[in-house]
Amino acid sequence: MNIRWKLRMTAAQREVWTGTQLRRLLAEKAGLDLSAASVSALFTKEPAQVKLSTLAALCTALECTPNDLFEVDTTPVARPAPPPRPVADLPKAAPARGRSMPPL
Numbered sequence: 674m675n676i677r678w679k680l681r682m683t684a685a686q687r688e689v690w691t692g693t694q695l696r697r698l699l700a701e702k703a704g705l706d707l708s709a710a711s712v713s714a715l716f717t718k719e720p721a722q723v724k725l726s727t728l729a730a731l732c733t734a735l736e737c738t739p740n741d742l743f744e745v746d747t748t749p750v751a752r753p754a755p756p757p758r759p760v761a762d763l764p765k766a767a768p769a770r771g772r773s774m775p776p777l
């Protein structure tokens with residue numbers, strides 16, 4: 674699964690062009706006070722993870738949904754066939770128990 678971060682595009686559609694503007698919006702509309710460095714990282718990099726509280730604040734501040742901030746590629750990934758399993762050694766047969774036949 675491939676996820677593409679679309680924050681800049683969503684922000685631009687709402688005429689938010691800089692991290693400073695976004696930071697102000699987050700504080701005013703969502704009550705989230707992020708550092709300038711954190712907002713800059715959100716704005717300029719593709720994050721490996723985003724806290725749900727931050728995602729909710731972004732959605733509140735930008736009046737959008739998570740679908741507006743992420744694009745998920747759900748195209749199935751072709752996986753290689755697993756290697757064949759080795760044949761397990763068969764247990765050795767136990768000697769037969771019971772009575773033997775009398776000699777003839």
